[in-house]
Amino acid sequence: MSEVFPKKLRGWRFVLFNLCLGLGHAVVLFNAGAYIAMLPRVVGGLSIPPSFATWTQTDYMLGLALALPVGIWMSRRLGEYRPLVWAFIVFALASTVCAYSSSLYEFLAARIVLGFSGGMTLPLGQSMLMKEYPQRRKNIGIGVWTLFTLTPFTFGPPCGGWIADNLGWRWLFIINVPLALAIAGIVGALLYRRGAKLIRRRFDLVGFLLLLAALASFQTLLNQGNDWDWNNSLYLMGLLGFCLMALSYWVVWELSVRHPFLDIRLFAQRNFAIGTLVLFFGFMFFQGLLSLLVVQLQLTMGYSSFLAGLVFLPMAIFAKPVAGGFHQIVKHVDARLLASLNLLGFAGTYFWLSRFEHFDAYQQLFWPKLLEGICLGSFFAPLTALLLHGLPPDRQWRAVELATSLRIAAGAIGISFQGIVFYFLTPLHQTHFAETHTPFDQRFSESIELLTDSGFSGSTALIQFAGMGREQAAIRAINDAFWLAGCVFIALSLLVWLAHPTRQPAKGTLAQRMRRRALALLVREV
Known part of the structure; x- marks a missing residue:
């Protein structure tokens, strides 16, 4: 050596x-x-x-x-x-x-x-x-x-x-x-x-393979559910059964071995359980909505890939400065209060985004995305303090390991979940649009007349009008997804108050402070 x-x-x-x-x-x-x-x-x-x-x-x-x-x-x-x-x-x-x-x-x-x-x-x-x-x-x-x-x-x-x-x-x-x-x-x-x-230390290969089987089958189920018509597919039902069986075996196995792949015994700690659940569902909706919006801006509204990505640039303005400041604030303030305020900020952002009718105006997206960047910067520090509170130093790395793995998996689940929400809500809004825009409706007649005056023939005008209906349905489905996320974040802001109160000591050894900051940084990667 x-x-x-x-x-x-x-x-x-x-x-x-x-x-x-x-x-x-x-x-x-x-x-x-x-x-x-x-x-x-x-x-x-x-x-x-x-x-x-x-x-x-x-x-x-x-x-x-x-x-x-x-x-x-x-x-x-x-x-x-x-x-x-x-x-x-x-x-x-x-x-x-x-x-x-x-x-x-x-x-x-x-x-x-x-x-x-x-x-x-x-x-x-x-x-x-x-x-x-x-x-x-x-x-x-x-x-x-x-x-x-x-x-x-x-x-x-x-x-x-x-x-x-x-x-x-x-x-x-x-x-x-x-x-x-x-x-x-x-x-x-x-x-x-x-x-x-x-x-x-022996590597828990069995635990790794069981978790791999459970996550892979569940993610495949979410990704292919819309294409295979959910409960009408024996293939999907088989995937669901396999996922539940693998997950059950994994939980039993991890609780029985001395050095598990992921230490799920940590969920017996109230603060860890609540902090990790909030981290999981919060990031699940954040990542899923980010992916949904950037993809639908291109597929539905005709944005280029660069313009669709540019919508998220305002998030970068305050994300890093706020993240750095919150590492200091969390030492002096109860992490539950900071986490609750942050989650309410996310809820307000998503309710704000759910009110838009036309996503093709940058000024309509700039300010809520700016606020979302502030919320993103203040998201991880209080939740890290919450889930690590009361854990001995020798278990903190295992706690961060488990929480971070679940958070990254939540991002993947969130992308698929928002695709499912969009898949189910868009046809409902298309049906509503068709029911409210009939030849007997004045708005329909005015729209067709406007398209005809613009140079479209009668049949082409109808095709253009139908395309407008599909775009409107897609926008309303995205609005509903943001509204649903706002409701979830309000519920999460209440959930954190079930945890024990926590406040990191303002003083401590340099090694302790650096260790906690390194752990917090690992939690928010990816």
């Missing part, structure tokens, strides 16, 4: 090391945020329905969720830098397959591998970066990691839209290849023969 504690990197090597790890982190997160704006382009490129394109995003996020605990285990069993180097090599190989895939299932398999290999790098990279900083400067390391965490998430949709419009969606994966290989090579060279203290 090589030296366990070699001399830390200094000078240009230290700067290069920071840049490589930060860039690697940004690349992984960018492949989650930027891809959302590309979904309609992927539909055309692979000649698949929109629901199948959504499948490629949700399974990528499931790969991220499952890889996070694996990455933490490998860092303790093998050290950090070797697994990280190999993870980026696999990431480059999977990106190559994605870039040149011509069929859905080949592309889907590569996306899953891409998500899993990328997810492993998230905890490995953070741990490696923090070890290179001296104790008194770890706050700077956390600041660097925070910058690379929030930037690709907020700037991902517009940048991904620009790539899709000007270069083609496959270029997202082509760009990945040299970046991932360069990161793997440079990090490997900088830390060559670097040793580490190893913890020999």
Whole structure:
């Protein structure tokens, strides 16, 4: 075994090391945020329905969720830098397959591998970066990691839209290849023969496989339910039964082993259970609505990928400053109060968005998206403080591991869930539109007359009018999805008050403060 504690990197090597790890982190997160704006382009490129394109995003996020605990285990069993180097090599190989895939299932398999290999790098990279900083400067390391965490998430949709419009969606994966290989090579060279203290703990392979089976079957059920007509399909009923069986076996298994894949015994702690549930459902609706809006702006309202992604740029203005401030505020104020106010802010934002009739005006979306960015920046800190309250230090990493994995999985579930909501509500509004716009209705006559005066023939005017009806139905379905989310966030704002009161001590050792900030940062990744 090589030296366990070699001399830390200094000078240009230290700067290069920071840049490589930060860039690697940004690349992984960018492949989650930027891809959302590309979904309609992927539909055309692979000649698949929109629901199948959504499948490629949700399974990528499931790969991220499952890889996070694996990455933490490998860092303790093998050290950090070797697994990280190999993870980026696999990431480059999977990106190559994605870039040149011509069929859905080949592309889907590569996306899953891409998500899993990328997810492993998230905890490995953070741990490696923090070890290179001296104790008194770890706050700077956390600041660097925070910058690379929030930037690709907020700037991902517009940048991904620009790539899709000007270069083609496959270029997202082509760009990945040299970046991932360069990161793997440079990090490997900088830390060559670097040793580490190893913890020999058995990997819970059975728990991993059972959870993989449960999540994969459930996500497939959500992704294909609209296409297979739900309870009228024996295939979907079989998936549901398999999912419930795998999930049941997984719970029993995890409660019976000494070192489980995910420590679900933590749900016996009230604060952890409430904080994690709020984190799960809050992020589920946030991620799902983000994906729904950016896709429907393109499919229904005719936005380009870049313009649809640009709608989310206002979120970047206050997200990072607010996130940094809340790490200090949460030390002095009860986390329940901060979380409740944040959730009410989300509710107000979504009720505001649910009142729009025309999503083609940027000024109608700018202010609520600005408010949503403030809410996003203040979302994670109080919930992290809430779910970690009362846990001993040796269980806090396992708590963050479980909460973060569930949150990332919630994002995948939320994308599929909002697709289901849109699928069921749009026909209802189309029916209502048809019932209220008949040849005996004055608005119908005026609309047809206006279209005819614009140069359309009688039959073409009717076709244009029907298209207007479909667009109006889609807008109203999106409004209903936002309204439903507002109601859910009000319920979550009340749920947090069932937790025990908590307030982090204003003072503490530097190591304790840095540990808590690192844990909070890991919770909000992806």
